[in-house]
Amino acid sequence: MTQKIRKWVGNAVYFAIVFLLLMLFLSPFLWMVYCSFKTPIELSKLPVNWLKGLTLDNYNKVFVQQNFFKFIKNSLIVAGGSTIFGLILGLPAAFAIARHSMKKASMLILVSRMMPGITFLLPLYIMFRQIGIVDTYLSLILSHMLTGLPFIIWLMTPFFESIPKDLVEAAIVDGAGSMTAFLRVVLPLSVPGIVTASILSFTFSWNNFMFSIVLATNKTRTVPVAIYNFISYASIDWGGLMAAATVITIPILILAITTQRYVIRGMTAGAVKG
């Protein structure tokens, strides 16, 4: 009997702590979404009157007045572009590094993955200004690849290493060139790794603020910069700000949750093998 009670108490304590912990991580998001539906006057009132002052005006402001569609389009172009080019450049490189155990190249990739972005931002800003591409998607795509490309190579190298060497050799003996072997044999086997690399490279670019605030202009402004501009005005419109925050985070969070097996593998890579 006492053992039963003790087990029951143990369970209750466990689930209480886990629940509290998860609420701690989840509640800012719930608060963000809730506040995005509140009128400005109701928003500043505490205690909260949960059902009063609900409105869709904030979303109207975000999409109609601020025209967030444009920024979302910009972000999709930059994140998509930097991911695709990152894969085109990175996958063959990771394959060669894995196949030939290129220690120096992999060290170079590791170092470039860790370097603070700002070390490259200033010289790149000067260079881009001189060749006149600050105002284009190209400058943003190239700068976002500074994060994406090293990450893709860093993540894919161990993945390619785990593919049996015999498979590649067999394809080459059968008369396929190494390019064909790579495209026809190695890549199809690496789909899970490529999915992980793509999702995370896309997310890093979508979330990137530092490169974008310096290199993006009116024409190419991405969502994190657009949302920051919301508070640059004299008084903060909290409802609109929360609606904008919701609009830019929810797609990325849905992406993360629906592909969580891949995302977790990518985020914990390095510390956890396999």
Added chain:
Amino acid sequence: MLSRWIDRHEKWVFTFPSLFFVVIMMVFPLGYTIWNSMTNWTLTAKTPTAFIGFRNYVQMFAEDPRFLQSIVRTFAFTIGSLIFQMIVGVGAGILIDSKEYRGRKILNSILLLPMMATPVAVAMVWLLILEPTTGVANYLLKQIGLPVSKFLSGTNTVIPTFILIDTWEWAPLITLITLAGLASLPHDPFESAKVDGAGPLQVVWHITLPMLVPTISVGALLRFIDCFKTFDIIYTMTTGGPGYASETINIYTYQNAFYYFKFGYASSMLVIFFAIVLGTVLFVTYTRKKLEV
């Protein structure tokens, strides 16, 4: 013909595009920065740019207390964040792992949210929550009878507040790493400890933690470098303020480059910043190799 040529030079054909990118976008800019760091290039200055040797470096360390304070502050923030998120992250991981039940996978989804969400958006939400007069954080503190805090607008509370936000954002990553690490541990040591009559806390302290060290220490070192580079949340929430109370190296360098337009001086800071991070990275790889042996 072409295919044969590719085969013969496969190593370099496959890596050339990436290496070219790294050289043009990273190695060359770095050299350019080192060159700039020895000039007094200021975009707004009327005098022409001149080569001044190591003058910027002397100024940085001997005449610029704001720079030295930003270094100290960066380390305080980094170490504080690291300690907090390791304790919370590993603790939560071990706790969650202590029971098996259906639906535990849902926890992983929630843990993923803070680190995947756009940092600027997250920063805006925390700005609203922590607003000293109208924010819900102080309201809740009052409700349970605790003193209110100025959070981001107090010179003494701003860094601790950032430590809490960074912990909220990244402790879940440590938890996920811990959970993955725990899943790969062998069962035998735990069984024999149970047979020997060890309590749950003894097991955690003497068996679980030591076996987790290789995993979580790599996680900690990766987090160390990222904390050190923290920019988005600090820049968007306080821009280094109030006063300079939350100005880290990253923020101060950014201000010198893109607010004061002192390209030369900012470049010399970048060189120092780069050297500190490079040193840490080399240390990380060295320790990793040692741990893996």
